[in-house]
Amino acid sequence: QVQLVESGGGLVQPGGSLRLTCAASGIIFSIYSMGWYRQAPGKQRELVAVITSGGSTNYADSVKGRFTISSDNAKNTVYLQMNSLKIEDTAVYYCNVRGRWYGTGGSDSVSWGQGTQVTVSS
Secondary structure (H helix, E strand, O other): OOEEEEEOOEEEOOOOOEEEEEEEEOOEEEEEEEEEEEEOOOOOOEEEEEEEOOOOEEEOHHHOOOEEEEEEHHHOEEEEEEOOOOHHHOEEEEEEEEEEEOOOOOOOEEEEOOOEEEEEOO
């Protein structure tokens, strides 16, 4: 298995910033992409941002220009810098990894973190 540990969530005022970190650990053969998803109360989980091992990125329209995803491939770690936060950004943010690791039998697999709460409130 691969374990994902998120950190950096918390309470922030509108217009403020937070930086989320997610570190993957385990016997990892390859990672195709890492990303962040979020789920607000009463809503479905949605993609926030994703980055491939080659550095390509994709963002939800609602966060473009405000959030930046980056990664350190040597550390199997992904970051999400969140600026100009809005009340509607309030959600549980989940880290996601897609790749191959020990125990998957060489098949493509997906793993999720436990989530970290981000609350934007005045």
